[in-house]
Amino acid sequence: MRREVPLVICFLFGTLFIADYFISNPGFDSLAHTINQWAIIVMIFAYVLGVANIARINSGVIKRKEKDWAYKLVLLFGLLFMAILGIGWGVTEGTVFYWVYMNAYYPMQATMFALLAFFIASAAFRAFRIRSWEAGLLAITAIAVMIGRVPVGEAVWKNFPNFTEWIMDAPQLAAKRAIMIGAALGAISTGLKVLTGLERTYLGGD
Numbered sequence: 319m320r321r322e323v324p325l326v327i328c329f330l331f332g333t334l335f336i337a338d339y340f341i342s343n344p345g346f347d348s349l350a351h352t353i354n355q356w357a358i359i360v361m362i363f364a365y366v367l368g369v370a371n372i373a374r375i376n377s378g379v380i381k382r383k384e385k386d387w388a389y390k391l392v393l394l395f396g397l398l399f400m401a402i403l404g405i406g407w408g409v410t411e412g413t414v415f416y417w418v419y420m421n422a423y424y425p426m427q428a429t430m431f432a433l434l435a436f437f438i439a440s441a442a443f444r445a446f447r448i449r450s451w452e453a454g455l456l457a458i459t460a461i462a463v464m465i466g467r468v469p470v471g472e473a474v475w476k477n478f479p480n481f482t483e484w485i486m487d488a489p490q491l492a493a494k495r496a497i498m499i500g501a502a503l504g505a506i507s508t509g510l511k512v513l514t515g516l517e518r519t520y521l522g523g524d
Contacts (some may be wrong), residue, residue, distance in 0.1 A: 325515045332513045369397065459485060 329335025331353060338350035374389040403415040410416065442460070447453065465471040475481075511517035 321518070321521055324521055325518070329513050329515070332509070369401075372397070 334353065335351060338346060338446050373394060376394055379390045380394070400415065400418065403413070403418065407413045408417060409419075463482050465474070465486055466478045466485075471478035471482070508517065512520070
């Protein structure tokens with residue numbers, strides 16, 4: 319029963335939401351909306367459990383003073399500090415929470431993305447090693463796009479920016495849509511496997 323009951327619940331509610339997308343009925347829509355509200359409540363409790371789990375794991379590391387325990391302390395302090403600010407004074411513009419978010423968290427997030435750009439550049443350098451004609455085509459196209467995005471490209475050839483836009487709007491977009499269609503089909507197949515009980519990893523099994 320520990321496995322059968324979750325599978326039945328998953329199948330019934332998953333089928334309900336799929337049917338709600340295709341069926342337009344006031345009573346059916348109301349039922350789906352109510353169940354969706356229940357799901358939001360369950361997600362809220364999941365967030366609480368997630369925060370409690372973070373506190374439990376990191377507090378153990380701090381007590382044992384393992385590697386990087388000071389960073390764990392900063393993490394827990396920041397979590398508690400922001401939670402108190404948000405619950406006590408709100409999160410709207412003009413509050414202390416909003417000020418800390420915009421002047422501390424937001425700049426740190428921008429810094430992380432800036433550092434990520436160097437890793438992307440390193441990965442691109444490795445990807446541009448021409449070992450096949452596909453890799454050569456990728457390297458030539460990427461170089462053309464980068465040149466067309468800067469003033470040097472227009473100085474070399476006045477239609478370089480237009481050529482770059484054509485690459486982005488025609489072959490690049492076509493390939494991107496093909497990848498998105500493939501990803502969507504993969505998501506649909508995975509969802510069907512979950513609904514039919516063929517995929518049971520979320521239950522802790524194989």
